[in-house]
Amino acid sequence: MEANQRITMIAAHLQPLNPQMEGSSVLRRADCRAKGGSSGFKVAILGAAGGIGQPLAMLMKMNPLVSVLHLYDVVNSPGVTADLSHMDTGAVVRGFLGQPQLESALTGMDLVIIPAGVPRKPGMTRDDLFNINAGIVKTLCEGVAKCCPNAIVNLISNPVNSTVPIAAEVFKKAGTYDPKRLLGVTTLDVVRANTFVAEVLGLDPREVNVPVVGGHAGVTILPLLSQVKPPCSFTPEETNYLTNRIQNGGTEVVEAKAGAGSATLSMAYAAVKFADACLRGLRGDAGIVECAFVASQVTELPFFATKVQLGRTGAEEVFQLGPLNEYERVGLEKAKEELAGSIQKGIAFITK
């Protein structure tokens, strides 16, 4: 037997046991009769092996709108991929590990969800994560610009108030920026607001809808309690309690986890709620409205979270704030002051 024939045979036996990982297969996908991805959307999760990434990946694997699910991380994506690939749901799962596989992970994607980056520990602000997460988001968005410039991007990595402007500048530099397709995920603020308001009012949280505007950190998180659906009123004490609790919901979890990270499970739930809305918009469903941190002309700031209408091309309409009460007008001024600095910091990270 020729030496190169022997090497080929040995290599065949050494194939990794995870046929979903890029570049490895025992029975090649092309040889299987089932073909994934013929209908439905192609979704990539970057940071898929993390605290948010894993439950998010599981929930997206269960989403009937998803036909192909790409899981990218710099560690542990083979194990997460093998695990999820055994679920008998429709989406085909493929794993990608490390920078050399980023381009394959992103090519052809309709939606890219980014929860990559470090989380807070007690005593930290989200802005304390900037130094590490800004560079991670920059690299990943450069990949998006190159490999799937038309994808909708859902950005979760903190500080969202700065990472969204960073992503926008990366896309501008690459000549691929479409403001409608870049959305900072603030759904967890809405999810928390619905829950806390429902608790106070004695309602089912599924029947409550609280618009939360501004940004995603401290005082920039501005719940509009005067616009809650179903219509209701609050005492000044209830308004103070609810506003503070919604603004500090993230810190509440960070402290309870005592150094083991920040919200992951409620965040995965919120991220899937938002991603599903984006996919229904892409499919052409009418009347899909969610809050998100997007390029905006609602205030003098270039980015702001408000309700947006999701459609085939992303955030197709950015809604105005609507009537605010005096408490909310004061909150808005505080939110804008802090947001202005965070947005500028993100822009400067790319442009200077």
Ligand SMILES: NC(=O)c1ccc[n+]([C@@H]2O[C@H](COP(=O)([O-])OP(=O)(O)OC[C@H]3O[C@@H](n4cnc5c(N)ncnc54)[C@H](O)[C@@H]3O)[C@@H](O)[C@H]2O)c1
């Ligand atoms: N927007 C929100 O509402 C919201 C809510 C919760 C958490 N977050 C943020 O989400 C981020 C992730 O939180 P987590 O709890 O999942 O953290 P985690 O540390 O558990 O997971 C992060 C994952 O990102 C991966 N990662 C790191 N660098 C990467 C890179 N260059 N490319 C791809 N993957 C990379 C890590 O390997 C890890 O698996 C944090 O920045 C956190 O603050 C945002």
Ligand SMILES: O=C(O)C[C@H](O)C(=O)O
């Ligand atoms: O609070 C954090 O650091 C994570 C996230 O932004 C949250 O709101 O839970």
